[in-house]
Amino acid sequence: MKKTNNDKNFGEFLNEIGITWFRDNLGIKIEKLKKDFLELTNGENNENNPLIDNASAIMIKPQAIDSVYKKFQDVSQSWDTIQDIKNYTISNNNIFDLTKIFSEQNSINNSDLISEMIDGDLDISEVIVKVQIETIIKMLSNSLDLIDDILSKLGPNTQLKEIDTEDLEYVLDVSIKKSIDNFEKWIEMNYREFENFKEEFLILKDEKVTLEKRLEKADVISLFFKQFKSKEIAKDIEEIDLNNDQGFTKNTAEKFINFTNGAQIVGDIKSRIKIAILIKNKF
Structure with missing residues (x-):
């Protein structure tokens, strides 16, 4: 028995579900990421932990997490469709993609960015947090392919009552x-x-x-x-x-x-x- 009998089309129905699921899970996973970073920096055996060493180039401060998190919150609010999310993941390639990190081409493409980090022109801690969040977004986006699979079979303009x-x-x-x-x-x-x-x-x-x-x-x-x-x-x-x-x-x-x-x-x-x-x- 169907739980809905309205005349909304299938594409609209699935887009609403997909966007809501994405935003809810992005928030949950970023909060967990923040908690994990804070637990790591407040944990035991931190004598040699570069994430809390003030002299370290990669010290992760709570302010860095909050700053990057806020930027992603602002950006994600403009995503009204699943395609908006897909477009973002396509246009923002993760520089530390594990499948490419050891490739020669990847090293060439990222040399300028890495030079900026070394020279101190970029906050390395923010880059690390940004990479983590972009990875989360990419993984959630990949799972939304399920909705693309459904629409390709049943049609985005099909009325719900016809499914x-x-x-x-x-x-x-x-x-x-x-x-x-x-x-x-x-x-x-x-x-x-x-x-x-x-x-x-x-x-x-x-x-x-x-x-x-x-x-x-x-x-x-x-x-x-x-x-x-x-x-x-x-x-x-x-x-x-x-x-x-x-x-x-x-x-x-x-x-x-x-x-x-x-x-x-x-x-x-x-x-x-x-x-x-x-x-x-x-x-």
């Missing part, structure tokens, strides 16, 4: 499956990790299981990355010899990128399921 519930559920599952398939590819390259969440993943990919139950399993897999893999990566980074030019080895970099890719894919799965639940609940 069949079973058709809607089918295209939602297809879009979620895209992200799950990406994670399955990650598993194939990291099969030894699979035993840590095999049971949860098998339920997650089962389209006969409710979205709510699948979201629970995605949460469990996400915890694996946050609580276990993140500690493993952090340990590797702690052991790096910063006085050695070869300290940050290619192996460490690849391990970090691989971990981040897996965690981001799981985050995308969770976001797509949450958007799907919102759509079903409001339909």
Whole structure:
């Protein structure tokens, strides 16, 4: 049974849901980012922590977080459509994109910016916070592809009353499956990790299981990355010899990128399921 019987078209209906979801989650994630930075700077064992060393070039001050946060709040208020968000992510490439950071071309393109940071013309702490927030925006934007998938199948100008519930559920599952398939590819390259969440993943990919139950399993897999893999990566980074030019080895970099890719894919799965639940609940 549909929960709405108005004559709003499908595109307008989904845009409202998508924009609301995006703004709510952007605010939540930025607040968490702020909390994480503050906890890091107020934590124990801070003797050698560059984020709180007044002599350090990368000290992260609360004022820097608030300043960058305010700028993004102002910008995001002008985004009235999902396409506005997409346009922003396209026009603002993250200079520290993990897939490009070690490429020669990336180094050439960013040489001027890096020179400005070294010369002190840019606040490095603000750049670090900006990169973090832009990464969040990009990830949320990618998850909104679910709405593009639905509109391409059912049409943006279709009236809500003309949409069949079973058709809607089918295209939602297809879009979620895209992200799950990406994670399955990650598993194939990291099969030894699979035993840590095999049971949860098998339920997650089962389209006969409710979205709510699948979201629970995605949460469990996400915890694996946050609580276990993140500690493993952090340990590797702690052991790096910063006085050695070869300290940050290619192996460490690849391990970090691989971990981040897996965690981001799981985050995308969770976001797509949450958007799907919102759509079903409001339909």
